[in-house]
Amino acid sequence: DTGVSQDPRHKITKRGQNVTFRCDPISEHNRLYWYRQTLGQGPEFLTYFQNEAQLEKSRLLSDRFSAERPKGSFSTLEIQRTEQGDSAMYLCASSLGVMGDTQYFGPGTRLTVL
Amino acid sequence: DAKTTQPPSMDCAEGRAANLPCNHSTISGNEYVYWYRQIHSQGPQYIIHGLKNNETNEMASLIITEDRKSSTLILPHATLRDTAVYYCIVRTDRGNQGGKLIFGQGTELSVKP
Numbered sequence: 001d002t003g004v005s006q007d008p009r010h011k012i013t014k015r016g017q018n019v020t021f022r023c024d025p026i027s028e029h030n031r032l033y034w035y036r037q038t039l040g041q042g043p044e045f046l047t048y049f050q051n052e053a054q055l056e057k058s059r060l061l062s063d064r065f066s067a068e069r070p071k072g073s074f075s076t077l078e079i080q081r082t083e084q085g086d087s088a089m090y091l092c093a094s095s096l097g098v099m100g101d102t103q104y105f106g107p108g109t110r111l112t113v114l
Numbered sequence: 115d116a117k118t119t120q121p122p123s124m125d126c127a128e129g130r131a132a133n134l135p136c137n138h139s140t141i142s143g144n145e146y147v148y149w150y151r152q153i154h155s156q157g158p159q160y161i162i163h164g165l166k167n168n169e170t171n172e173m174a175s176l177i178i179t180e181d182r183k184s185s186t187l188i189l190p191h192a193t194l195r196d197t198a199v200y201y202c203i204v205r206t207d208r209g210n211q212g213g214k215l216i217f218g219q220g221t222e223l224s225v226k227p
Contacts, residue, residue, distance in 0.1 A: 042217030
């Protein structure tokens with residue numbers, strides 16, 4: 001069990017550019033979650049997958065955001081036409097997908113939009 | 115919105131027990147209480163969770179009141195490395211609702227020498 005990994009750990013981009021983040025969950029975990037955390041706030045839910053199906057999306061996930069989990073393993077989160085307000089820590093978590101299970105978080109990707 | 119209320123900050127002396135309270139007066143019968151902590155610039159770390167009974171693991175103990183409207187996380191012998199923001203979360207998990215975590219502001223615990 002190597003834990004949840006995220007890549008890159010840090011990303012600096014200019015406003016208007018597209019960025020893509022990757023999350024590798026714990027193997028055999030069916031559920032994968034994305035959260036966003038801005039400075040001084042707790043993490044906020046963005047979306048989650050049950051295997052390859054995206055089952056819930058937050059209102060925070062604007063049209064510029066898209067997430068995929070094509071084979072039910074790793075996931076990508078893409079932000080198009082980044083804005084300064086997108087600057088945040090993007091966190092990924094995974095869990096087995098049963099009642100009362102535990103979500104384990106990755107180290108996060110810190111995005112800075114200049 | 116988060117379904118829990120926690121004090122914004124607490125201090126604890128190193129080596130003493132840290133008791134972190136959480137109110138969740140609107141908790142439903144099938145909702146679990148989870149505790150996570152987050153050290154600056156790291157991802158949240160799972161600590162413990164419970165439904166009705168008190169729970170203990172190598173990190174902490176969770177005491178849930180009989181009416182389930184509040185709980186206390188106990189770190190038995192706090193160390194400086196326990197300084198972090200602690201989040202108490204009530205989690206709903208009903209089939210396809212998926213059990214997302216709704217974080218509040220948490221309690222910033224400072225362990226002092």
